[in-house]
Amino acid sequence: MIARRTAIVGLGATPYWRRGQSAPRSMIELVGQAVLAACDDAGLPVAEIDGLSYYSGGFDSSLLMETLGIPELRFSAMLTGSGGGSAGAVGLAAAAVVSGLARTVVVVGGNQQGETRFGSITKSYDATPENAFFEAAGLIGPGHMFALLAQRQMHDYGYTREMFAEVALSARDNAMDHPLALMKKPLTLDDYIAASPLADPLCLYDFCLESDGAIAVVVTSAERARDLARKPVIVQGCTHGGERSWGRSLYWMNMPERAFLSSGHQSVARDLYAQAGVAPSDIDVAQIYDHFTPMVIAQLEDYGFCKPGEGGEFVASGAIRRNGSLPVNTDGGQLSCAYVWGMTHIREAVEQMRGTAFHQIAGAELALVTGGPSNVPMSGLILAGA
Amino acid sequence: MSEIAVAPPEALFTLTADRWTLPFWDAATGGWLTACRCGRCGAFRMPPTPFCPECRSQDVEWPRLPGTGRLFSYTVVRRAVVPEMEGSLPYVPALIDLDEAPGARLISALVGCAIDRIRIGAPVRVTFEQRVDRVKVPRFRLDE
Ligand SMILES: [Zn+2]
Numbered sequence: 001m002i003a004r005r006t007a008i009v010g011l012g013a014t015p016y017w018r019r020g021q022s023a024p025r026s027m028i029e030l031v032g033q034a035v036l037a038a039c040d041d042a043g044l045p046v047a048e049i050d051g052l053s054y055y056s057g058g059f060d061s062s063l064l065m066e067t068l069g070i071p072e073l074r075f076s077a078m079l080t081g082s083g084g085g086s087a088g089a090v091g092l093a094a095a096a097v098v099s100g101l102a103r104t105v106v107v108v109g110g111n112q113q114g115e116t117r118f119g120s121i122t123k124s125y126d127a128t129p130e131n132a133f134f135e136a137a138g139l140i141g142p143g144h145m146f147a148l149l150a151q152r153q154m155h156d157y158g159y160t161r162e163m164f165a166e167v168a169l170s171a172r173d174n175a176m177d178h179p180l181a182l183m184k185k186p187l188t189l190d191d192y193i194a195a196s197p198l199a200d201p202l203c204l205y206d207f208c209l210e211s212d213g214a215i216a217v218v219v220t221s222a223e224r225a226r227d228l229a230r231k232p233v234i235v236q237g238c239t240h241g242g243e244r245s246w247g248r249s250l251y252w253m254n255m256p257e258r259a260f261l262s263s264g265h266q267s268v269a270r271d272l273y274a275q276a277g278v279a280p281s282d283i284d285v286a287q288i289y290d291h292f293t294p295m296v297i298a299q300l301e302d303y304g305f306c307k308p309g310e311g312g313e314f315v316a317s318g319a320i321r322r323n324g325s326l327p328v329n330t331d332g333g334q335l336s337c338a339y340v341w342g343m344t345h346i347r348e349a350v351e352q353m354r355g356t357a358f359h360q361i362a363g364a365e366l367a368l369v370t371g372g373p374s375n376v377p378m379s380g381l382i383l384a385g386a
Numbered sequence: 387m388s389e390i391a392v393a394p395p396e397a398l399f400t401l402t403a404d405r406w407t408l409p410f411w412d413a414a415t416g417g418w419l420t421a422c423r424c425g426r427c428g429a430f431r432m433p434p435t436p437f438c439p440e441c442r443s444q445d446v447e448w449p450r451l452p453g454t455g456r457l458f459s460y461t462v463v464r465r466a467v468v469p470e471m472e473g474s475l476p477y478v479p480a481l482i483d484l485d486e487a488p489g490a491r492l493i494s495a496l497v498g499c500a501i502d503r504i505r506i507g508a509p510v511r512v513t514f515e516q517r518v519d520r521v522k523v524p525r526f527r528l529d530e
Contacts, residue, residue, distance in 0.1 A: 130435070
């Protein structure tokens, strides 16, 4: 088991830009900048990196080596799927360190949007016999697909647009004065309700941002971490996976009803808590993958902060606000801070555990990070203060 | 005046099929609805794939279904995220639980119905959309 045997010892990031604004920088440039900054933060020479861990397409390890002058690589791995693997890439790194395959593993994620907007990303997917079914239905983007899930949540659980709104409003409130956040305009419930629906029941404010940036963290053994420059952030636990009933989820839509109403994270959450030796009530702050507001609610249920069907009431009660019982997405999340395919959530959790977050939650000792509800594998991560 | 659900944008879909999915599309071209049923254990699966996930058999059957079902979920697409969608709004992607094919939920679309009358659980009936590329695609209408 990897529980508590590794630590995040370095954190680095590029600035966040609105979609397309990072040009003329290239993707490898953004990734390299984040990796260099993470090594610098850790006080480790880049030449000590001997492992790379990714998700969601990853990056070209050989090009990264040549670009940054990494002399020797002993581990390179990537979780398949999509944004669901973001939190789990830290677990890959931890597994490499615990097994002795590598000593200093960098997890890096990045996002640079040129012509292809995420709102129409499925249009860029390969035409396959399986994909033909959703393509024929005019499901062009993730928003259309998640709208199908949200509609059923509203029908079966009685969730309302006001409940979805609370996720967006909480995020915006956290982003308002946050120095990194891209969205700082006040957002009211009236603004939310008045926004025209893009794909019923989802409106503009239910969608995450589209932005450019890269973020990296350095993972090494907990033992070695004690001798390094920064206060280590312990990897309390990290798991990835999922159940067949969820499978290709959005591209398949054949989930049994109970799974359809979930975020698909139930087995990941169960294993994560078991490995980390903690319960939902122990979590002090949570960075929940927020590509769409209803999926934040479904994840809060799957991670046991409330029962299935009670997530709407849970958020409506103010629980996820900074002064609530479970502060969520304290940097404004992907809805209002920036969208870097889940890496902003890892960054914010690291900063919370270091005690250096802009919206620091007083006394926070355990932070949960989730990867996006998407195809299996999905993932979860629990970080602890040293 | 109520909005009427139109067909999803034709330009954004080119049929790709293999030997596991082609019988579904061939049936549609013939004007009838089917779903993939395991020839050994009878479990339905959609989209069709090379093995039955229940028993791993590769035997398949393509029963003629009644073409009716229930609306499991839907969304109303109201804004063009790509230019090809303009002129095809609003359209209504929908998930249909098919009668006589338990476990097979078809990703499709509702057409020709007043959007304010759409309800989850509503009975629906298949219709076939003839496209300019000669492919026929199953769609559904409210059946009430
Ligand atoms: Zn079978």
